[in-house]
Amino acid sequence: MNYDGEIIKNTMNNENKAPLIIEINHQRIERRIMINKIAKYVFLSSTLFALVVLALLLYRIGAQSIGWLNLGFLTRNLSIFPEKAGIFGAIVGSLGLMLIVIPVTLIIGVSTAIYLEEYASKSKIQTFIKINISNLASVPSVIFGLLGLGLFGRLLGLGSSILAGGFTLSLLVLPIVVVSSQEAIKAVPGFLKEASYAMGANKWTTIRKVVLPVSLPGILTGAILSISRAIGETAPLVVLGIPTLIMRVPTSVMDDFTALPIQIYYWTLDTVLTAEYANLAAATIVVLLSVLFVLNSVAIVIRNKSQKGF
Amino acid sequence: MTNYENKVVYDVRDLNLWYGNDQALKNINLKINKNEVTAIIGPSGCGKSTFIKTLNRMIENIPSVRTTGQILYHGLNIFDKSIKVEELRTRVGMVFQKPNPFPKSIYENVLYGPKIHGIKDKNVLQEVLETSLKSAALWDEVKDRLHDNAYGLSGGQQQRLCIARCLAVQPDVILMDEPTSALDPIATAKIEELIDSLKSDYSISIVTHSMQQAGRISDKTAFFLMGDLIEFDQTEVIFSNPRDKRTEDYITGRFG
Numbered sequence: 001m002n003y004d005g006e007i008i009k010n011t012m013n014n015e016n017k018a019p020l021i022i023e024i025n026h027q028r029i030e031r032r033i034m035i036n037k038i039a040k041y042v043f044l045s046s047t048l049f050a051l052v053v054l055a056l057l058l059y060r061i062g063a064q065s066i067g068w069l070n071l072g073f074l075t076r077n078l079s080i081f082p083e084k085a086g087i088f089g090a091i092v093g094s095l096g097l098m099l100i101v102i103p104v105t106l107i108i109g110v111s112t113a114i115y116l117e118e119y120a121s122k123s124k125i126q127t128f129i130k131i132n133i134s135n136l137a138s139v140p141s142v143i144f145g146l147l148g149l150g151l152f153g154r155l156l157g158l159g160s161s162i163l164a165g166g167f168t169l170s171l172l173v174l175p176i177v178v179v180s181s182q183e184a185i186k187a188v189p190g191f192l193k194e195a196s197y198a199m200g201a202n203k204w205t206t207i208r209k210v211v212l213p214v215s216l217p218g219i220l221t222g223a224i225l226s227i228s229r230a231i232g233e234t235a236p237l238v239v240l241g242i243p244t245l246i247m248r249v250p251t252s253v254m255d256d257f258t259a260l261p262i263q264i265y266y267w268t269l270d271t272v273l274t275a276e277y278a279n280l281a282a283a284t285i286v287v288l289l290s291v292l293f294v295l296n297s298v299a300i301v302i303r304n305k306s307q308k309g310f
Numbered sequence: 311m312t313n314y315e316n317k318v319v320y321d322v323r324d325l326n327l328w329y330g331n332d333q334a335l336k337n338i339n340l341k342i343n344k345n346e347v348t349a350i351i352g353p354s355g356c357g358k359s360t361f362i363k364t365l366n367r368m369i370e371n372i373p374s375v376r377t378t379g380q381i382l383y384h385g386l387n388i389f390d391k392s393i394k395v396e397e398l399r400t401r402v403g404m405v406f407q408k409p410n411p412f413p414k415s416i417y418e419n420v421l422y423g424p425k426i427h428g429i430k431d432k433n434v435l436q437e438v439l440e441t442s443l444k445s446a447a448l449w450d451e452v453k454d455r456l457h458d459n460a461y462g463l464s465g466g467q468q469q470r471l472c473i474a475r476c477l478a479v480q481p482d483v484i485l486m487d488e489p490t491s492a493l494d495p496i497a498t499a500k501i502e503e504l505i506d507s508l509k510s511d512y513s514i515s516i517v518t519h520s521m522q523q524a525g526r527i528s529d530k531t532a533f534f535l536m537g538d539l540i541e542f543d544q545t546e547v548i549f550s551n552p553r554d555k556r557t558e559d560y561i562t563g564r565f566g
């Protein structure tokens with residue numbers, strides 16, 4: 001750009017104005033523009049770094065799974081022979097976990113959020129409970145595994161069944177569901193609740209007919225994100241003592257089971273014994289990532305829909 | 311309901327109200343008559359909203375609020391333990407400053423009240439829908455799009471929808487807190503016209519910051535100042551011949 005000092009001259013000509021304190025320093029402005037550009041590229045390269053690593057990972061996994069990921073792999077049972085192995089049992093196991101986690105977290109999580117936001121008085125005790133729920137959300141998942149092992153596995157005698165695993169994963173994601181549901185409920189405008197109360201509605205009617213419908217998209221978004229986190233968890237299940245090799249597909253929630261992340265973990269561990277296990281693990285990762293991708297897409301669609309509503 | 315035939319709907323006696331330690335209403339005494347429009351005027355912060363929200367006990371949603379005195383509604387003290395706020399608010403409707411329809415269809419908005427009060431009969435609901443929207447002078451504008459979202463209506467239409475929603479509960483009194491302050495002059499004129507036509511069936515108490523509005527639509531006017539009820543009289547008297555110097559100063563625009 002050819003700068004001819006036009007602006008400076010024009011400003012100088014205006015005699016009505018007070019003397020200028022900030023003079024236009026051409027060099028300084030050029031330097032600032034430079035710094036701005038550099039900053040932009042620093043940030044861009046940080047973003048690219050993450051993207052490149054992700055792309056490499058996906059490429060490696062994709063390449064490894066080629067030839068292994070097919071319909072047979074999805075529908076066969078486990079086997080110690082790589083060519084015959086399939087993850088049908090693990091898919092059923094993961095779905096079984098979801099069957100427990102979804103209702104348990106939604107019912108308990110949303111009820112807790114409703115209680116804390118709408119019923120509990122804004123006292124010190126309530127603040128204390130809220131802070132501790134937030135703290136729980138950051139407890140490492142292994143700890144929840146230990147809790148699950150003690151409480152569900154041993155004390156309630158559920159062993160390493162789908163029920164024990166499902167309850168353990170529910171505990172793990174409950175704090176997140178509670179906190180995100182609370183945020184969604186808090187975002188319901190007060191004037192809508194007032195309108196309901198002013199017509200003689202009581203609290204529960206108002207919650208059921210106004211608060212929940214309006215906050216549902218937000219609640220669901222949080223719930224789906226938490227559920228997809230639960231799907232990918234390995235550590236708590238390992239702690240629960242999920243058996244290494246299960247040939248039988250579970251038929252009830254009391255059965256022992258294996259799940260997608262567990263299968264990835266064990267196959268990766270056993271790559272030292274049988275090299276092809278790496279391909280099986282890669283193929284399973286592709287399946288797991290696909291499930292997560294679908295779940296996250298649903299969450300995004302719901303969120304966008306809800307934003308259109310207001 | 312002993313005094314139901316009586317002309318007095320609300321009889322406020324020695325009402326005091328505090329937000330924590332701050333007194334917002336000081337020893338208020340006033341009567342609201344049946345089939346009249348009672349305007350509440352005064353500079354902002356004088357307690358107009360507080361007063362009108364006390365009449366249907368919406369003020370109790372604020373935890374720090376404390377009241378003394380009595381408000382007799384058809385002879386019954388609304389603060390009495392035997393009175394349920396849900397029952398009171400079914401007979402005393404409220405229209406707010408900012409139109410606040412639900413993010414639902416026009417149909418669902420109007421029928422919210424009847425439905426929560428247990429009316430299920432489709433024919434009855436349809437009739438309530440139509441009469442409420444007609445009384446709120448909105449029927450002709452929306453009859454072809456009853457199932458569209460209420461957020462598609464203009465501000466003025468939304469406010470009339472809120473009035474229709476309030477009428478659908480078949481109240482006896484309608485409380486309005488500056489119902490036209492968010493609207494343009496044409497929409498305001500429509501609401502004022504509507505208030506005038508509703509007077510024959512309802513008793514209306516309206517807070518307004520516009521003295522012209524109070525003069526146009528009300529029978530009685532109450533002038534509040536810093537939590538005190540300074541003067542309460544026929545609207546003509548308040549505007550032409552006020553007894554209190556402060557009332558005169560306010561209506562002639564000398565302060566506030």
Ligand SMILES: Nc1ncnc2c1ncn2[C@@H]1O[C@H](COP(=O)(O)OP(=O)(O)O)[C@@H](O)[C@H]1O
Binds near residue numbers: 329334352361372
């Ligand atoms: N929620 C509240 N908590 C504490 N004080 C309040 C609250 N609402 C209103 N007040 C106070 O009460 C007084 C009357 O307020 P308000 O009734 O809103 O006045 P108006 O509607 O006449 O403008 C004001 O001094 C205001 O600051």
Ligand SMILES: [Mg+2]
Binds near residue numbers: 358359360
């Ligand atoms: Mg006000």
